[in-house]
Amino acid sequence: QSALTQPASVSGSPGQSITIFCTGTSSDVGGYNYVSWYQQHPDKAPKLMIYDVSNRPSGVSNRFSGSKSGNTASLTISGLQAEDEADYYCSSFTSTSTVVFGGGTKVTVL
Amino acid sequence: EVQLVDSGGGLIQPGGSLRLSCEASGFSVSDNYMSWVRQAPGKGLEWVSLIFGAGDTYYADSVKGRFTISRDISKNSVYLHIDDLTADDTAVYYCARQQSSGWALNYFDFWGRGTPVTVSS
Numbered sequence: 001q002s003a004l005t006q007p008a009s010v011s012g013s014p015g016q017s018i019t020i021f022c023t024g025t026s027s028d029v030g031g032y033n034y035v036s037w038y039q040q041h042p043d044k045a046p047k048l049m050i051y052d053v054s055n056r057p058s059g060v061s062n063r064f065s066g067s068k069s070g071n072t073a074s075l076t077i078s079g080l081q082a083e084d085e086a087d088y089y090c091s092s093f094t095s096t097s098t099v100v101f102g103g104g105t106k107v108t109v110l
Numbered sequence: 111e112v113q114l115v116d117s118g119g120g121l122i123q124p125g126g127s128l129r130l131s132c133e134a135s136g137f138s139v140s141d142n143y144m145s146w147v148r149q150a151p152g153k154g155l156e157w158v159s160l161i162f163g164a165g166d167t168y169y170a171d172s173v174k175g176r177f178t179i180s181r182d183i184s185k186n187s188v189y190l191h192i193d194d195l196t197a198d199d200t201a202v203y204y205c206a207r208q209q210s211s212g213w214a215l216n217y218f219d220f221w222g223r224g225t226p227v228t229v230s231s
Contacts (some may be wrong), residue, residue: 003154035218038155045224046147051217053123064207089155091212098170099145104154 004029004090004102011108017078020105022090023071028100030071034093037066040084040104049088050075073080077107085109112220114138116205119225122195126229130190132205132222139181143208144188146179148201152200156201159190160208160215195229203224 012018022029022037029035035053038046039110048057050066053073063078073092077084090102120131132144143162149155155159159179160168167179180190188205203225 032213032214034211038218045221046218048217048219049220051209051219057219061146091155091217093111093211093216097213097215098168099157099208099215101155101157 002026002100004069004092004100006088006090006102009106009108011110012077012080013110014080014082016080017076018080018107020077020088020107022073022075022092022102024092024100025071027095028092029068029090031095033068034094035066035068035073036091037064037073038089038091039084039086040061040089044108046089047090048102080109082109112207114205114207114220116203116222116225119203119227121228121230123223123231124196124229126195128192128195128227130192130203130205130225130227132188132190134186134188134207135165137207138183139186140183143204143210143215144179144181145202146188146190147206147218147221148199149204149224150198150201152216153201158203161188162208162210192227195227197229200227200229 037050040046054066113135116132145160146158181188205222207220209216
């Protein structure tokens with residue numbers, strides 16, 4: 001199963017909104033509403049930010065939102081803050097009954 | 111409070127074996143899907159293995175035959191045994207609780223801090 005495709009990097013100024021795209025196929029992202037997003041700061045464990053395409057776990061800021069169109073999922077961070085600078089990974093259930101991750105996107109706050 | 115403490119990593123020679131441990135608290139591993147996810151230096155996340163239900167197991171194709179996942183319900187712990195280690199196995203290994211949606215594997219809601227494995231002579 002090939003990794004989902006994410007841009008290597010995305011940047012924005014404080015207060016701006018940015019969107020990270022995660023492209024898969026009809027066998028993963030496009031076929032199921034089981035897309036999740038994770039935030040990872042350097043040398044830290046990943047943290048769940050979005051599940052089931054657009055749901056936020058308790059305690060995650062409402063500045064984070066998710067959506068999906070066809071084979072592409074997206075994570076939007078609005079009101080960008082310095083603490084949002086991190087790596088972000090998408091993940092999806094696949095038709096082979098496994099889970100696949102994206103390659104990761106480094107978010108830089110300018 | 112849900113907590114996962116993974117351990118057992120270290121410096122191992124190529125061809126060696128290793129057992130990683132993950133001790134859970136705040137929930138029962140026997141009632142949950144438990145996975146291992148690894149991250150090679152400077153690389154992305156890679157799902158490796160899963161144990162759930164009555165002890166059913168799944169493995170990524172890249173590790174089948176060399177990795178064995180198991181659990182000890184009395185110790186509320188999950189383990190990952192790795193044989194015939196190669197440099198490609200060098201990574202931080204995370205234990206994670208995974209949610210399911212019916213028959214479908216879904217998101218990872220809690221993660222351990224990770225235990226680093228370095229394979230080198």
